[in-house]
Amino acid sequence: MRILAVDGALARASAAVWADGMVLAQAAQDGARGQATALPPMVARVLAEAGLAATELDAVAAVVGPGGFTGLRAALALAQGLALAIGRPAIGVTTGEALAAALPAALRGSHAVWSVIDTRRGRVLLERIAAGASAAAAPPEPFELEALPLPDQPVALVGDAAEAAAASLLARGATVHLTESWLPQAGAAAAVAALRASGELSPRAALPLYVEPPAVRQPPGA
Template sequence: MALILALDAALAGCSAALLEGEAVLAVRAAAGDRGHAALLPPMAEAVLREAGRAATALDAVAAVVGPGGFTGIRAALALAEGLALGAGRPAIGVTTGEALAAALPPELRAGRAVWAVVDNRRGRVLLERFPAGSLVAEGAPEAVAEADLPRPAGPVALVGDAAAAVAARLAARGVDALLSDSRLPGAAAAARVAAMRLAGALPPLAARPLYVEPPAVRLPG
């Protein structure tokens, strides 16, 4: 059974989780969209200590690579890459949408496509689409204005921090759109995706930042 440490800081929170086989051994989480770089290392240390495992015993380290916030993604990836290098194990990437979709009950995913929608804070949503029953995305994430959202071919479940707004807009167009409780990615769900990726059940994904659009930067005055 693979022992995987997963880290997430893509949106308004951060978390660390340790997974062995199907069992989540320990989890730590904190809300907020700041301070991820300071919070993640002690979280990772805490889950390893709680489970009585050493970093050198890991089979892989995973991190949520985006879409999401520039600073949080970089913080999670830097820590994941350092731990993976120290353990001599692979660093595995997990997209924000994969982590959000994996948190849904399998029976819900079996009957509906899943749309992961992240608010880019600039008037658009970052959309990842998954067919019913699958965690293999239909193409790369894309930036879409809410008014220009495509029409799903059938029932859809919405996940992500923009899910409420998108669900309302789709419902107004007569779409069977289910608003789920999966609003922020979590390290435990990311670890499950990473385990599938490590086993070859999902295509490989490098632990590198996934930016749909250039990071928003403010030039000095």
């Protein structure tokens, strides 16, 4: 199984080629903007480093969200266009799934994983993955930071709001493990996509996952 994965959901653009359980090539560029221009040359670079033509891929994957509107659309458009051009499936991976997949297997086996993403509107989006699982059983939910539910077991926190969530939950007596998986990695997303391609996880299309409607400013006078 050979998979190209791309991500632009949060403050990083990344691309990776994954094959038979390992990342063959990967590239990343941090920054809250610029995914649309950064991703296409990254894809060309990782394919060249992996020694593969696009037509040799078995699937193309993209992180579908939650995340920023522009970065998500850039990554998804690229993944969908390439998949269509080579006649391969386009597979979606949530932000939480990608973040969780980057953690050590032992930690994922002993802790539930909570992905906490900052909406930049005073709320966070919580995606919960059970211990030992690779995908969430339910869609992400919006919460005020101070209103995050208390976990009934130790949880590992991932996502760009993980540090703030850890402080809030610890202050209320929760047992949490703050990880360093704050931004998705395309290589980890590809590993989740491989589970979907093999039928081990439920299918997910490469379509944007919006928990809240995108913030839109009307032009003056509208």
